[in-house]
Amino acid sequence: NAGVTQTPKFQVLKTGQSMTLQCAQDMNHNSMYWYRQDPGMGLRLIYYSASEGTTDKGEVPNGYNVSRLNKREFSLRLESAAPSQTSVYFCASNRVSSYNEQFFGPGTRLTVL
Amino acid sequence: QKEVEQDPGPLSVPEGAIVSLNCTYSNSAFQYFMWYRQYSRKGPELLMYTYSSGNKEDGRFTAQVDKSSKYISLFIRDSQPSDSATYLCAMSSGGGADGLTFGKGTHLIIQP
Numbered sequence: 454n455a456g457v458t459q460t461p462k463f464q465v466l467k468t469g470q471s472m473t474l475q476c477a478q479d480m481n482h483n484s485m486y487w488y489r490q491d492p493g494m495g496l497r498l499i500y501y502s503a504s505e506g507t508t509d510k511g512e513v514p515n516g517y518n519v520s521r522l523n524k525r526e527f528s529l530r531l532e533s534a535a536p537s538q539t540s541v542y543f544c545a546s547n548r549v550s551s552y553n554e555q556f557f558g559p560g561t562r563l564t565v566l
Numbered sequence: 567q568k569e570v571e572q573d574p575g576p577l578s579v580p581e582g583a584i585v586s587l588n589c590t591y592s593n594s595a596f597q598y599f600m601w602y603r604q605y606s607r608k609g610p611e612l613l614m615y616t617y618s619s620g621n622k623e624d625g626r627f628t629a630q631v632d633k634s635s636k637y638i639s640l641f642i643r644d645s646q647p648s649d650s651a652t653y654l655c656a657m658s659s660g661g662g663a664d665g666l667t668f669g670k671g672t673h674l675i676i677q678p
């Protein structure tokens with residue numbers, strides 16, 4: 454099992470460009486999440502998908518859109534990138550047990566110039 | 567006041583010492599508590615999870631939750647240089663699909 458995989462690993466964008474971050478999990482988990490991690494801010498929830506066909510906003514959703522393509526895949530789209538979106542983005546998934554343990558991917562390092 | 571407070575460190579201790587890492591929180595609805603370890607430029611790795619108050623032990627790691635004080639701890643016994651990492655506490659009010667609220671993480675250094 455690969456667990457949670459993310460592509461790309463690194464990306465540099467110019468202000469105003471768009472891109473999609475991809476995430477896939479092979480653990481048959483129902484719920485998937487996107488977080489961003491910034492120095493001094495910790496991990497913050499952007500969007501999540503409790504199950505296939507549903508998505509909900511987290512703490513910092515502005516400037517992002519998501520798509521739950523199927524049970525395995527959950528993508529994050531930046532329509533018009535801004536320097537404030539420079540961050541490390543992590544995808545996670547959850548088997549929806551009573552403990553809400555989430556398993557994280559390796560991250561995508563995004564720089565917006 | 568942020569919902570979850572965690573001292574960023576760095577915390578530097580000699581090899582073999584007992585390490586104590588802590589978080590405080592303000593939201594009394596939090597019931598599920600987790601500790602993650604994150605090595606530099608890697609994703610967070612789940613170490614421990616507990617529900618409500620009490621202790622949980624797994625090898626060299628012990629997690630404690632005191633809901634009356636809104637305080638959680640992670641103890642590492644017989645610390646090793648390989649334990650050097652950033653430790654993140656995380657919590658949620660519900661099980662299931664809720665997102666997690668994280669502390670900022672404590673950078674731990676174990677000196678050989």
